[in-house]
Every structure is written in C-alpha cells, then in structure tokens.
Amino acid sequence: MTAQVEFRGLRRVFGKTVALDGLDLTIEPGQFVALLGPSGCGKTTALRCVAGFERPDSGAVLVDGEDITNVPANKRDAGMVFQSYSLFPNLNARDNVAFGLRVRKVPVATRRAKAGELLELVGLPAHADRFPHELSGGQQQRVALARALALEPRVLLLDEPLSALDAKVRVSLREEIRRLQLDLGITTIFVTHDQEEALSIADRVAVLRDGRLEQCGPPAEVYDRPATPFVAEFVGTMNHLAGHVSGDKVTVLGQLLPIDGAAPGAAQVDVLIRPEAVQVTPADDGRAEVLAASFRGASVRLRLALAGGEVLADVPGHEAARLGPGTRVTVRLVERPVLVAERTVTAPAPQSVDADAV
Template identity: 70%
Template sequence: MPETAATVEFRGLRREFGPTVALDGLDLSVEPGELLALLGPSGCGKTTALRMLAGFEHPDAGEVLVDGEDVTRVPAHRRDAGMVFQSYSLFPHLDTLDNVAFGLRMRKVRTSERRARAAELLELVGLADKGGRFPHQLSGGQQQRVALARALALRPRVLLLDEPLSALDAKVRLSLREEIRRLQQELGITTLFVTHDQEEALSMADRVAVMHAGRLEQCAPPSELYGRPATPFVAEFVGTMSRIPGRLADGTVDVLGQRLPVDGPVPSATEVDVLVRPEAVRVRPEADGKSRVVATSFLGAAVRVTVRLADGTEVKADLAAHEAAELTAGAVVSVSLPERPVLVVERTR
C-alpha cells in the first residue's frame, strides 16, 4: 500500500466538448489519505474531472497536480492511479485471482509474487475463497470487489471510483459502500469517489464537493454541507428542502408570522423564499390553524408530513411518530420554525 498518501490538486481546469462546457475553471484540492466525493447531477463535470486525474482526458486549460508534480500531460499508464468503473470490466476468460493479478503481470512481476499479492487482496476484500471462480460465477457485488482489489494491486498513490455502486441493488450497495470506506481508511489511500447519489456521498466521504454546470458550488464535510449549504443549488440538491415565502426587512425575514435572522448572504429583493429542512419544521394540531395536512408517509424513525399553507405552498416536516399521531390527511394545523437563522434566496416564482 502507499507509503505516503498523495495530495491532489485541480487548478483552473477547463474542458469544452463543442458548445458544451464540461468544466469551467475547477479549483479543488484533496488532502492526503482523504476520501473526497464529487457529487452532482448528470453533466455537471464530475466524471470529466476524475478522467483528467486518471489521464483519460486532457484539459483545454488548467493543471492537474499529484504531490505537487504537474501530471496534466503524463500518460494514463504512468499516473500511478487505480481506477474502478461503474461496469466491472473484468476479463471473462480469467479467473478471479488472475483478474486481480493482471496489472502485475503486465509489469512483469514474477508469477509467485503476483499470485501471492492477488491472494492477499482477495482476502482483504472478503473473497479469499473465490480465487478460482470466473466473473460469470460471481454476483455483481463480488465482481465489484474483484475490480476494487485489481485497482489496489499496483499499490497506487490515488484510488479513483467512478460511480462503482450504481449498477448494484440497494442492499448490496449499502454493504459495499461500507466495505469501500473501511478499506480506504485501513489503507490510508487518497480517494476520489464520483457519484450522483447524495446518500452515498454523505455517508462515505470526509468531504463532499458539489458540482453544477462545470463549477464547484461548495466543498465541505457532510455535516457542514447539509447544515450550512453555501448556495441555493447545494441547499436543494443535498437532502430535502422546502421553500416558504418570506419578506425581508432590516436584515431579518418575516416568515410564517415569525421574524427570523438571515443566515448567509441577504438578497437585494424584498420578496424571498426561506429554505428549510423537514426536521426544522414544527407542525401542531390547531383548531383555528391556517394550514392543512395533505399527506403523511412513514420513514421508519420519523413520519414525513406534507402540509399545505394558506397560500398553497406545500411544506414537508419530519416528526417523531408520537408527534404525528394526530396529523392525518385533512387535519388543520399550525406551522412554525425554530428561532434561529435561516437561509433565504430571491423568490423565483
């Protein structure tokens, strides 16, 4: 495994595909031994950035650095990076052991050494007894474990994961993301993980870089990203967020009959939307309330209650089961927010 974890830097990366700007001046640093998730919708540039680090794409402008060395034009086979793809990309004619050892074979490592190394990695990913099986004899989750072991066989300085779990079913996905995180922490390898699944990103990463239209919107630890989103896009892309109409005055916002301080930038417009998470919304039965419950759904530890305000706006609230017991569809309720700063954006409707 890597003796020292690598640092990675993207400096001003720009990449255009015809009229489409895939990356628009991306600046991003990855710390040694960190697992950083690149999160965003399709077409945001996250995979393009990963492929530039791998050496499969080259920028129109900007630089890629690993441990301070400019590798922007270094060929992929000299990048010292291991990559795991969405499709397992295993060789169907090779058994599991030889699939893992393939890169070592290409580097002309002695047979005994490469087979010992492959066996060690199969044990690491929990497949020690599957060395003689062929890909078609393995489940999807097992095949992806083999692909991960193969990527680690050459002891890369950087591990790159391009949506490696998206082809798997939900239960296997959950198990494998825990396994990947355990291995990454055990090995201390610098890792970039591309995903469009916010739950994967928030549960696995040390930091999450949210991308939109080729630009970096915010890079922060999961708790900060969720609790203090830097932009409206991050606020609404990460987790569930409701928009409640409000009115700005003197640096505070009037919303739901309350006056609350504003968190972050204050728009110049008077009419704004207040962005609130479901767990921050309070809903109580009230005979003369001005809102009405539209629907409820059971989420396990909580019940999600959808409420329609007097102006027709729908707001989601996550409540404990005992709090939601009386909140059946049609119930008349009051809605309020805690007395703390809220994020506001200019109203778009």
C-alpha cells in the same frame, strides 16, 4: 501510499459543451472526497483528468505538487474502479486482480500471493477461482476494487461504482469501501450523483454545477449550511416559503428569523427550509392540515396544506400516530439562520407558501 491531488483552473470543452470551467479543488493526503452533482456537471470528466483518460484544454492536475497533466495514464500511479466493473470474462477473480501485476512482469508466485491477500481484504478469499459470470454484481465490484488496489496506487478513483447494484448491496459495499479506505489511508476521489452516498461516507463533499465548484466541505456543513441556493436544492429536500426581508432578518410564516449570509437586495424572497426544521403540533384551531404521511423509517414525512400552498415536514416516527391525514395542526420553524434567494415565479408550487400563512 497516499498523495495530495489538486485541480488548478481545469477547463475541458467537448464541442459546444463546457464540461469543466475553471475547476479549482485541493484534496489532502488520505482524504475521501466525493464529487457530487447532477448529470453533466463535470464530475466524471474531472476524475478522468486525474486518471489520464482525458486531457484538459487548460489548467493542470497536480499530485503532491507535481504537474501530471501530460503524463500518460499508465504512469500516473492511480487505480480506477469503473461503474461497469470491466473485469476480463476469461480470467478468474484471482487472475483479474493480478492482471496489472502480470503486465508489470511481477513473478507468478508473488502476484498470486498479492491477489490472494487482496481478495481476503475485500472478503472474497473463497471466490478466487470463480469467473465473473459466476459472481454477483457486488462480488464483481469487490474484485474490481481489489484489482485497482493491487498496484498500490497513491490515489484511488471511483466512478459511480455502486450505481448498478441494488439498494441493500449498495449500502453494504459503500461501507466496505469506506472501511478499506480508512484502513489503507489512501487518497480517494468518489464520483456519485447520489447525495445519500456522498454524505454518508465522504470526509468532504464537493458539489459541482456546470463544471464549477459550488461548495466543498464536510457533509454536515454542506447539508446544514449550503453556500448557495443550488447546493441547498441539490443536497437534500427544501421547502420554498415566501418571505419578506427587513435588514438582516426575514419574516416567514409569521416568524422573524436571521438570514444566513448576506441579505439579498430584493424585499420579497424565497426562504429555503429543510423539512426537519418544520415543527408540527396538533391543534383543533390549526391553520394547516395534514394531507399525507410517508413512512421513512425513523421519521415520517408529512405533506401539509397551508393557506398559500403546501409544505413538507419530517417528524419522529413515534409522533406520527397523532398526525394522520385530515389532522389540523399549527406550524412553526426552528429558530435558526435561514438561507434565502430572490423570489422567483417558477418556484415549485407544491413547496411554496405565502409569508402570512401560519
């Protein structure tokens, strides 16, 4: 009930828009991979190519080494859950789940029993006789998930299935989806533009941009060691600090830090720093000032003013009481390799700081 999925040089063009531009990606059996990226990056098109709803202009989709590019959608052994639920309004939950089994002419007793098992699996055994309009959004999405699993597909495809739900339900259901995926061991491809969603539940996160793969790796690797400036910007929040390159190191905020990856040819660069890598200490003679503090649960995000601009810093919640607006502070960066990019005049002003401002 699990399979390897491979995108091999996948290209798909709609008019003048290139949705996929030579996408190469391999998803191992039983893995949960999130396709992450901004609108228009090609993630849903890639998913639809696996499902058989889109046919690439070139390249191939392989499942366990078999080219299924030209196989009809109903022969692909893939289950898909859509953003819009797509339940039949005239069928109750049990019959919605059993619909695919009915199409395959599975005996009534067998399909009712299977539907009951799946509703139990998604936590809705008491809702079997309810119609879609009698279910909440989260419950409808659970029914849609059970329906996708009814035919025991080798690949489960999830196209932003949580985007229409409120925040609390989203968190609960994404954890439920992950639990089911681990229990069943099914290869799963999850499309989302929500970085928190991708990082919290996927085995690997594939970041797409303009139809190409920018990086694919475990969530911690994508976050902590982004392969490109685009990944660094898209996954999480980044400060842009002006730096000066010397050899394989860069001077930023008066500190000399190693460069992560190859050093650029330009001497003046943007240094990309996560807010949690900015260390803040109250000091009467500090050259930075706290402008604002935003509560974020376990941490507080500070907006700091330095001589050349502003910078964001995340500090533990218990330290925030002594770092209120107006507090003078010193700023240091965590000693670790940093990602740099060629300096641009269009770098976001609120997060751009001159190299000599300490």
